[in-house]
Each structure stands twice: as structure tokens, then as C-alpha cells.
Amino acid sequence: MEKIRLTQFAKHGGCAAKIGPDTLSKVLGRLPKFSDQDLIVGFETSDDAAVYRITDEIAAIQTLDFFTPVVDDPYTFGQVAATNALSDVYAMGGEPKIALNIVCFPENVDPDVLGEILRGGADKVREAGAVLVGGHSIQDDVPKYGLSVMGLVHPDRVYKNYGCRAGDVLILTKQLGSGIVNTAVKAQMASEAAEREAIRVMTSLNRKAKETAQKFTVHACTDVTGFGLLGHCSEIASASGAVIEIGAGDIAFMEGAKEYAEMGLIPGGAYRNQRHVQNLLDPGTLEEVYVDLLSDPQTSGGLLFAVPADEAERMLEALERADLGTKVSVVGKVKESGTDHPRICLREKVSIR
Amino acid sequence: MLTVNAMGDICPIPVVKTKKALGELNGPGEIEVLVDNETAMKNVTKMAKSSGADVAAEQLGEKEYRVLITVSEEAAQAAKTAKDSRGTAAGAQNGENTQGTGAQSGNAACPTCLGTVVAVSSDRMGDGSDELGHILMKSFLFAVTQLDDLPDKIIFYNGGAKLTVEGSESLDDLRKLEEMGVEIMTCGTCLDFYGIKEKLAIGSVTNMYSIVETLKNAVSVIRP
Numbered sequence: 001m002e003k004i005r006l007t008q009f010a011k012h013g014g015c016a017a018k019i020g021p022d023t024l025s026k027v028l029g030r031l032p033k034f035s036d037q038d039l040i041v042g043f044e045t046s047d048d049a050a051v052y053r054i055t056d057e058i059a060a061i062q063t064l065d066f067f068t069p070v071v072d073d074p075y076t077f078g079q080v081a082a083t084n085a086l087s088d089v090y091a092m093g094g095e096p097k098i099a100l101n102i103v104c105f106p107e108n109v110d111p112d113v114l115g116e117i118l119r120g121g122a123d124k125v126r127e128a129g130a131v132l133v134g135g136h137s138i139q140d141d142v143p144k145y146g147l148s149v150m151g152l153v154h155p156d157r158v159y160k161n162y163g164c165r166a167g168d169v170l171i172l173t174k175q176l177g178s179g180i181v182n183t184a185v186k187a188q189m190a191s192e193a194a195e196r197e198a199i200r201v202m203t204s205l206n207r208k209a210k211e212t213a214q215k216f217t218v219h220a221c222t223d224v225t226g227f228g229l230l231g232h233c234s235e236i237a238s239a240s241g242a243v244i245e246i247g248a249g250d251i252a253f254m255e256g257a258k259e260y261a262e263m264g265l266i267p268g269g270a271y272r273n274q275r276h277v278q279n280l281l282d283p284g285t286l287e288e289v290y291v292d293l294l295s296d297p298q299t300s301g302g303l304l305f306a307v308p309a310d311e312a313e314r315m316l317e318a319l320e321r322a323d324l325g326t327k328v329s330v331v332g333k334v335k336e337s338g339t340d341h342p343r344i345c346l347r348e349k350v351s352i353r
Numbered sequence: 354m355l356t357v358n359a360m361g362d363i364c365p366i367p368v369v370k371t372k373k374a375l376g377e378l379n380g381p382g383e384i385e386v387l388v389d390n391e392t393a394m395k396n397v398t399k400m401a402k403s404s405g406a407d408v409a410a411e412q413l414g415e416k417e418y419r420v421l422i423t424v425s426e427e428a429a430q431a432a433k434t435a436k437d438s439r440g441t442a443a444g445a446q447n448g449e450n451t452q453g454t455g456a457q458s459g460n461a462a463c464p465t466c467l468g469t470v471v472a473v474s475s476d477r478m479g480d481g482s483d484e485l486g487h488i489l490m491k492s493f494l495f496a497v498t499q500l501d502d503l504p505d506k507i508i509f510y511n512g513g514a515k516l517t518v519e520g521s522e523s524l525d526d527l528r529k530l531e532e533m534g535v536e537i538m539t540c541g542t543c544l545d546f547y548g549i550k551e552k553l554a555i556g557s558v559t560n561m562y563s564i565v566e567t568l569k570n571a572v573s574v575i576r577p
Binding site for chain 1: 363364365366369371372391396397398399401403499501502503525528532533534
């Protein structure tokens with residue numbers, strides 16, 4: 001197989017390729033609303049997947065996610081895309097069961113490249129304990145790959161992106177910076193170590209993080225992807241009427257991310273995310289570079305949990321013991337909930353006690 | 354004044370071009386960068402600021418922005434000093450070489466030096482139960498994939514040669530390591546001895562001279 005630079009096919013890579021939240025909400029607002037007494041989670045709250053009750057004990061989670069290449073290596077791209085797609089099931093508290101491939105691939109490129117992409121995806125599906133059973137593929141000039149995933153969850157234990165309460169601590173299970181580091185890689189300005197760390201983070205399943213969290217009370221959960229930490233916090237804040245304080249000084253970032261952000265290696269999605277949250281955002285006196293880092297679109301990012309303060313410490317320890325292979329950080333806390341003025345306040349430090 | 358035309362270029366090309374122009378300027382002076390979107394305008398501004406230059410940006414039309422970068426005498430001097438003191442450091446502020454910065458690892462003072470080398474002499478780890486030894490070796494190689502600081506090479510010899518051939522349970526981990534730039538080598542004499550040369554599934558075949566050379570040049574050798 002000849003060496004190929006997959007990212008050269010794509011204008012925007014990974015979750016940075018997402019259509020902006022402003023545009024999306026405008027378009028989705030015009031669609032008819034569906035209702036069904038067994039539909040537990042629909043798209044009104046911009047959650048990660050649909051959840052449908054089948055019996056009192058079983059609900060099905062249905063989700064799909066695909067994107068253009070974020071990395072050059074086909075096998076790694078397959079892993080990243082599958083990890084990202086599976087993550088939506090974990091973000092709802094579920095266990096992935098069945099996955100189908102979604103494939104767009106150019107006719108004139110070595111089919112072995114596609115084989116490698118699919119092998120990467122299949123390996124991740126297997127690691128997740130789910131089964132991969134075919135899919136659908138079409139010809140397209142820009143390669144795209146992802147999965148549609150069905151998972152199962154107990155209807156009473158579905159994680160939603162709303163429901164956080166005053167006093168909750170926000171915990172994130174992966175370090176931030178993949179959008180910026182991937183941009184630096186494209187510019188050929190990233191160090192090998194930074195590139196390696198980004199790949200490791202993007203290919204880490206959120207499985208262990210979810211399994212660990214299930215031993216604790218979780219008031220709200222989402223996975224941090226294309227809208228960046230700020231965008232996803234703003235969804236939680238809007239959906240729960242919450243005022244959230246974020247302590248940028250305590251958040252783990254990938255190696256090199258801050259330096260690359262200062263050099264202007266920032267994907268356009270980060271600015272779109274900033275525009276989307278600007279009405280909710282109180283940036284305080286925080287340096288601009290942190291606003292860029294916090295709004296950086298993540299590809300296959302970590303899970304963000306809102307947990308009661310008296311369980312936070314123990315959950316952090318348990319996540320540490322679970323050996324996720326990624327860095328866990330306290331992102332901030334929920335100051336108020338159930339208000340009609342949701343807000344996100346950026347601070348240097350936030351005391352969680 | 355240098356003009357950089359980055360109209361129609363998508364992120365991060367305008368930043369790359371600006372960095373190159375700053376390198377070409379290599380002293381005090383002015384650069385104007387033309388871009389057609391706000392992201393590029395903001396990113397070029399940040400790039401120039403981080404190099405110590407003064408920056409002013411203006412919007413000329415609906416899809417036209419001009420970023421004016423002024424490198425003062427002091428800023429140029431500071432950049433030069435920083436660059437000299439860093440010597441060959443990758444990603445230098447005025448990097449003339451925007452291609453592959455930081456891609457070359459290795460030690461400038463000792464070009465033949467290697468970092469860490471892992472030498473695997475058996476398909477089992479430790480003495481005692483063979484069954485346990487197999488399990489330990491498999492999890493050892495997996496654990497290597499999780500290291501922040503990966504070894505440069507892994508050499509397999511004697512019983513270790515069984516780990517790089519078809520049917521080895523560690524192939525996936527070794528593939529992962531190879532993708533991340535770790536060189537995998539197996540002793541050819543050993544493959545011949547066990548009659549498994551045809552089955553080699555990863556990395557390359559090596560000989561005793563090269564094994565000796567590799568072990569001699571390694572800063573540290575890990576023997577599981």
C-alpha cells in the first residue's frame with residue numbers, strides 16, 4: 001500500500017468539520033417535532049443520541065457519527081472515527097451493541113487504504129465489546145468514515161445533558177486540545193510528542209470512564225466534541241438553567257496545545273464555538289489563549305460529568321485507578337441551577353469545596 | 354514591504370505562509386498578509402504577535418482582510434537572540450524551515466545515539482510458570498504502547514522471535530508501536546532456527562552486528 005496523507009483530502013477534519021451550532025439550531029428549529037411516549041431523549045435538548053424505551057428494563061440508544069480525515073494514517077483514522085462514534089453511546093450511559101460502517105471513498109484511491117480505515121474501526125468496535133455487521137458505502141471525492149451505533153441502557157439510568165444541580169462538580173475525562181494540535185500537525189509545526197498524545201487521546205474509548213462513573217451519582221453527562229468544552233458546557237447550562245464556573249487553571253491540556261494556540265494554529269470551529277456561546281459567556285480576566293483552548297473543537301473527546309460535590313473526590317480517585325490512559329481534570333462547578341439566566345463564567349481557579 | 358497573498362487559503366496555510374515570511378524578513382520591516390476569512394485574520398494576528406511584532410488588522414471587503422505586521426528593530430533583535438540561543442531548536446521563531454519542524458528526533462551531539470531500546474529474548478516474561486510468563490509478556494508489550502516516551506527500537510531474539518510472527522498475540526500492539534514510529538527488528542538466525550522465517554508478520558529482519566550496534570548505542574536498554 002502506498003503511503004497516503006489522508007488529511008490532504010479534507011478542508012476541515014474531524015469534529016472541526018461539524019456544521020456550526022448556530023446554523024444547526026436554526027435549521028433544526030424548522031423541522032417538525034416528533035413525540036412518542038417511549039422516546040426518552042429526542043433532539044430538543046441537543047443531546048448525543050436518541051433513547052427509546054423498549055421495556056421497563058431496556059432502552060435502545062441510537063446514534064451515528066462520521067467525519068473527514070483528522071489524521072494521515074488510514075488505520076488510525078478508522079480508530080479515531082469509531083472511538084468518536086461509540087462515545088455517543090457512552091455519553092448516554094449505555095453499552096454499545098451493534099455498529100454499522102458509514103463510508104465515503106474516492107474511486108481512484110488504493111482500496112487497501114479503505115481496508116485499513118475499516119480495520120481500525122473494527123478493532124475499536126471489538127474493543128468496545130460490540131459487533132460490527134456491515135454498513136453502507138458510496139463513492140465520494142473526500143473520504144469520510146464513521147459508525148451508526150445501537151446500544152442498550154436501563155431506562156432509569158440514562159445520562160442526559162441536563163439536570164445538573166447547584167454545587168455539582170464538573171469532571172472531564174480527557175485532556176483538551178485535539179483540534180489545535182491537529183491543526184499544528186497539518187501546518188507541520190507540531191512536535192512528534194504532541195501528535196502522539198493527540199492520537200492516543202482520540203483513540204481512547206470512553207468505556208472505562210463510563211463504567212467507573214456508573215458507581216456514582218451522575219446528574220448530567222455529555223461527551224466533549226465539536227462544540228468544544230465551552231459549547232458543550234453551554235448546552236448543559238441552557239438545558240439545566242445553570243450558572244457554571246470554569247477554572248481554566250486546573251484543566252489538563254495536551255502537550256503543545258497552548259503554544260500552538262498562541263501561534264494562531266486554531267481551527268475555524270473554535271471561533272464559531274466562541275460566537276455561539278458569547279451571549280452566555282463571562283470571560284472575566286482570563287487570557288485570550290485560554291478562551292481559544294476551551295472552545296477548541298475536540299475530536300473524540302472525553303466525557304464531562306456533573307456529580308454531587310460530596311462524591312467528586314471519590315469519583316476522581318476511582319477514575320485515576322481505572323487507568324484511562326488520559327488525563328482527568330476538574331473543570332469547574334455549578335453555582336446555580338434552575339435559573340432563567342444560564343451563564344458560563346471563566347475563572348483562573350474554582351474551589352470545588 | 355513583503356506581501357503575503359493567502360486569499361483562498363484554508364487554515365492553517367495562512368499562518369504557515371506568515372511564519373515563512375517572518376523568516377524571510379529576518380530583521381525589522383513590514384509584512385502585509387491578505388486573507389479572505391475571519392479565522393485566518395485572527396490566526397495570522399496571533400502568529401505575528403507571538404513573534405513579538407506589532408499587528409494591525411482591517412477588513413477591506415466582505416471577504417477581504419489585511420493584516421499589517423510591523424517588526425521593530427528591538428523585536429527583530431530579540432527574535433534573533435532567542436533563535437541563536439536555541440541553536441538548532443525546532444520551530445524557531447523565524448524558522449526558515451517550515452517543513453517538518455520537530456520531526457527529526459535524535460541527539461544533535463551524538464547522531465548515532467539511540468534513546469531507549471527494548472531487548473526481548475523470550476516469548477515469556479520472568480521465571481516460573483510458562484503460562485503466566487506468556488500472559489506477562491503480552492501485557493508488557495501492551496504497556497509499552499501506553500508509554501508517553503516510546504522506545505526507539507524493540508529487538509526480538511531467541512524465543513522472542515516467536516512474538517513477531519503470525520499467530521502472535523502481541524501483533525496488534527506491535528503494529529500500533531510501529532505506526533507510532535518504533536522500529537521493530539527480529540533476529541534472522543533465530544527465525545531460521547525455529548523455522549518461522551516465512552511467518553514474520555511485522556518489522557524487519559536483523560543480524561548480530563546490527564543487534565550489537567543497537568545495544569551499544571542505546572542510552573538505556575529494557576529487558577523484560
